[in-house]
Structure formats: C-alpha cells, structure tokens
Amino acid sequence: xxxxxxxxxxxxxxxxxxxINCTYQTSGFxxxxxxxxxxxxxxxxxxxxxxxxxxxxGRFSSFLSRSKGYSYLLLKELQMKDSASYLCASxxxxxxxxxxxxxxxxxxx
Amino acid sequence: xxxxxxxxxxxxxxxxxxxxxxxxxxxQVTMMFWYRQQPGQSLTLIATAxxxxxxxxxxxxxxxxxxxxxxxxxxxxxxxxxxxxxxxSIYLCSVIDLARGDYNEQFFGPxxxxxxx
Numbered sequence: 740x741x742x743x744x745x746x747x748x749x750x751x752x753x754x755x756x757x758x759i760n761c762t763y764q765t766s767g768f769x770x771x772x773x774x775x776x777x778x779x780x781x782x783x784x785x786x787x788x789x790x791x792x793x794x795x796x797g798r799f800s801s802f803l804s805r806s807k808g809y810s811y812l813l814l815k816e817l818q819m820k821d822s823a824s825y826l827c828a829s830x831x832x833x834x835x836x837x838x839x840x841x842x843x844x845x846x847x848x
Numbered sequence: 849x850x851x852x853x854x855x856x857x858x859x860x861x862x863x864x865x866x867x868x869x870x871x872x873x874x875x876q877v878t879m880m881f882w883y884r885q886q887p888g889q890s891l892t893l894i895a896t897a898x899x900x901x902x903x904x905x906x907x908x909x910x911x912x913x914x915x916x917x918x919x920x921x922x923x924x925x926x927x928x929x930x931x932x933x934x935x936x937s938i939y940l941c942s943v944i945d946l947a948r949g950d951y952n953e954q955f956f957g958p959x960x961x962x963x964x965x
Contacts (some may be wrong), residue, residue: 772954781940781956782891826890834879834944834955840890 743839745780750845759842761811771810774826780831822846852957862965868927869960871941876921883940897924929965
C-alpha cells in the first residue's frame, strides 16, 4: 500500500535546530520530497532525495534511508519566518506524489 | 523552474453553479496535476490532466463533477460542477517536466481559493 506518516505539530525556539521525521511505504518508490507551505499559500519545493544519504542546502538538510522507508528534514538556525507547514511526499513510479498530512512547525522567540 | 499562473485567484460562488479554473505554464511540461486542499488538510490529488485525452481521476473524483481539459502542453482547465459548500477549498495546479532529467521537482501554481455559499 501507499502510506506517509509525519508528526502533526512541532514547536521549536528561534535559533535552535529541529528535525521533522517522515516514514513512508510506497510502491515503485521514485524519490522523497519536502515542501514548505505558509498559511494561505501554495507549497514551495525544499528538497528531493532519491539516493540514501544527506543533502544539504543552506540552513535546510534532508536525509533519506530507502531501506528503512525513512526521511527527515533538518532545519538549523531557526528563524520566525520558518513557521509553516512542512509536507513530506513520496513519488511513485508513475510520477505521482503521495502526500503526508504535513507537520505544522511553530517557532517561539 | 516552471512559472505557473492560475485564474481566478479566488471566487465566491452560489450552490448549484459551476466554476472553471485555468492553469497556464510558461513552458511545455510533461505532466499536469490538479489538487484540492481543504482547510487544515494536506493535498489531495483530483486527477492527472492528459494532453489530448481524458484525464485520469483518483478514487472519489469523477469526470462529471470535475471535468478537465488539456488542449496542449502549457494549459489546462478544471471545472467544479454543480457546486456545494463541501467543494469550498483551495484548488492547485501543479506540473512536472520530465525533460529535465531525473530531478523530478513538482511545481505548484498559486492556487484558487473557492468558497461556495
């Protein structure tokens, strides 16, 4: 079957580090995406992993373990503007995305 | 990256009427999708828009309710027919350009916020 799980909500402090986990079960797995979505706006692309390992892009990093069906998004030096929902999505062999419910990240001063 | 525009950006409609949403991409893209996102929820795929043929609908969505057109590689429309308040949602167009190679980023349009009274 197809399934994606991620926490519903997380809270972190400005300047700190937060890790958002995602587990997936996807037939014909073709990559794992992370998107950021601010309230009332469309999702914007953050990262794409198809091979095992860590991809670093500025303050954001994404990790994938295909054998474990596991990914995480790591956000460093948190800023208030990072308050948003973070959506994990896996792509299947038909290039369709299976979306998680999203993790609402709340940043406190 | 692909730039996507949607019209209208928002609308308030009466029950029983229909609304057509347009999606325009600034370049030819391989795949176009229509999503719905209800308040506080994640994205739900409605259908894949196929050029020159009928769209491929996901479970729970039918052509009579959500007719889709895709006359070329840069344009698609989604119609929400015989609307009810349960159709109030954000409707998002998204695209993937497989010609870019193995980097299968999916781009999203700005969305159409629909309220049905």
